[in-house]
Amino acid sequence: MTRGTQLEIRPQALRHNAALARKLAPDSSVYAMVKANAYGHGLALAVNAMAPVVDGFGVAFMEEAQELLAIKPDVRVMVLEGCFDEEEWLLASELGLTVVLRSTAQLAQLNVLKLPRSLALWVKVDTGMHRLGMPVGEVDAAISALKHNPYIELKGLMSHLACADEPQHPLTARQLALISAAAQSFGLPYSVANSAALIRYPEHHNTLVRPGIMLYGASPLAEQSAAALGIAVTQQLTAPIIAFTQVPKGESVGYGASWVAERDTRVAVVALGYGDGYPRHAPSHTPVAINGQRTTLAGRVSMDMLTVDVTDMPHVMIGDRVEFWGDTVSATEVAEACGTISYELFCQVTSRPRRVIRDK
Numbered sequence: 001m002t003r004g005t006q007l008e009i010r011p012q013a014l015r016h017n018a019a020l021a022r023k024l025a026p027d028s029s030v031y032a033m034v035k036a037n038a039y040g041h042g043l044a045l046a047v048n049a050m051a052p053v054v055d056g057f058g059v060a061f062m063e064e065a066q067e068l069l070a071i072k073p074d075v076r077v078m079v080l081e082g083c084f085d086e087e088e089w090l091l092a093s094e095l096g097l098t099v100v101l102r103s104t105a106q107l108a109q110l111n112v113l114k115l116p117r118s119l120a121l122w123v124k125v126d127t128g129m130h131r132l133g134m135p136v137g138e139v140d141a142a143i144s145a146l147k148h149n150p151y152i153e154l155k156g157l158m159s160h161l162a163c164a165d166e167p168q169h170p171l172t173a174r175q176l177a178l179i180s181a182a183a184q185s186f187g188l189p190y191s192v193a194n195s196a197a198l199i200r201y202p203e204h205h206n207t208l209v210r211p212g213i214m215l216y217g218a219s220p221l222a223e224q225s226a227a228a229l230g231i232a233v234t235q236q237l238t239a240p241i242i243a244f245t246q247v248p249k250g251e252s253v254g255y256g257a258s259w260v261a262e263r264d265t266r267v268a269v270v271a272l273g274y275g276d277g278y279p280r281h282a283p284s285h286t287p288v289a290i291n292g293q294r295t296t297l298a299g300r301v302s303m304d305m306l307t308v309d310v311t312d313m314p315h316v317m318i319g320d321r322v323e324f325w326g327d328t329v330s331a332t333e334v335a336e337a338c339g340t341i342s343y344e345l346f347c348q349v350t351s352r353p354r355r356v357i358r359d360k
C-alpha cells in the first residue's frame with residue numbers, strides 16, 4: 001500500500017478551457033501561459049493538451065522556452081521576461097522564439113548584435129503596473145531604433161494589467177486607454193489581455209491574448225466563480241484518512257494547541273501536509289470535502305499530515321479520500337481562506353503527491 005496522496009490532472013479540462021479562451025477571443029491569437037511548469041500542472045502534459053487549440057505558448061524566461069521546445073519543437077513560444085544577456089538574444093533568434101523587450105537596457109544590448117535569424121519582438125510598455133516595461137515616453141525612441149534594426153520583426157506593444165481581476169478598478173481603465181492609444185499612435189497592434197481582461201474587456205483583445213489562470217480551472221474574476229464562467233476543473237488534490245482521534249470538548253488538536261474543540265469532536269488525520277505543498281498557514285475554517293460533503297480543517301497543518309473535523313460525518317472511514325481542492329471545493333475558496341490566490345496554491349504543490357492523469 002502507498003500513502004495515496006495524489007494530484008489528479010485533467011488534460012481534457014485544460015483543452016476545454018483553452019477552447020473557451022479561443023471562443024471568447026475568436027479574432028485574436030491565443031497564447032497559453034505555461035510558465036512555472038504550467039502553473040504546476042506539468043509542462044509537457046499541459047502543452048500537449050492545449051497545443052491543438054492555441055496559437056502559441058508563453059513562458060517566463062529562456063530555460064523554460066528551451067524546456068518547452070524539447071517537448072514540442074514546432075510551437076510558437078513567447079519569452080515574457082525577455083533575454084538577460086547577449087548569448088540569450090542569439091539563442092532566442094536561432095530558436096525562432098518571440099521575445100518581449102521590456103527595458104532600454106535590453107534594447108541597447110540587442111541593437112549591437114548581429115542575429116542569425118530575424119527575431120519577433122513585442123515591446124513591453126509600463127502603463128501603470130510599475131514592474132516591467134518602458135515608460136510610455138521612451139517607446140517612441142525604442143520603436144525608431146527597432147525599425148532601423150534589420151533583424152527585428154516588430155510585432156507590437158504589450159502591457160500587463162495590475163487590477164483586471166477587480167471589477168471597474170480605475171487603474172485598469174487608465175492602463176487600457178494608455179496602451180491602446182500608444183498602439184494607435186505608432187500604427188502597431190497591442191496585447192494586454194490576461195485571463196481577467198480576456199473575459200472582461202473583449203474590446204481590448206486586439207491581436208493577441210495571454211490567458212493563464214483560466215486555463216488552469218480557476219476564476220480570474222473576483223466576483224464570479226469558475227463554474228459560472230464555464231471553466232472546467234483541471235486539478236484535484238486529495239489524500240486519504242489514515243486515522244481518527246476523539247477530542248473531548250475543551251481539548252486541543254495539533255501543534256501549538258491552537259485549535260480547541262468547542263464540542264466533543266471526531267477528528268480525521270489525513271496524509272497531506274505542508275511538505276506536499278498545502279499551505280501551513282491554512283486556518284481552521286479552511287474548507288475541505290469528503291465524498292462531496294464539506295467540512296473544515298481543525299488544528300494546524302503539519303509537514304506530513306493535517307486534521308479535519310468529521311464529527312458530522314459518522315460514515316467516513318479510514319482510507320476515504322479528502323479533497324483539498326477540485327470538484328467540490330474550489331482552489332479560489334481555499335486561497336481566500338489562506339490569504340493567497342489560486343495561482344500560488346497550484347505552484348506550491350511539491351513533487352510528493354503522486355500525479356495521476358485522468359479525463360472524465
Ligand SMILES: *Cc1c(COP(=O)(O)O)cnc(C)c1O
Nearest residue numbers: 033080160194195210211212213
Ligand atoms: C502570467 C502572465 C499572464 C497570464 O495571467 P493570468 O492572470 O494567469 O491570466 C499574462 N501576461 C503576462 C505578461 C504574464 O506574466
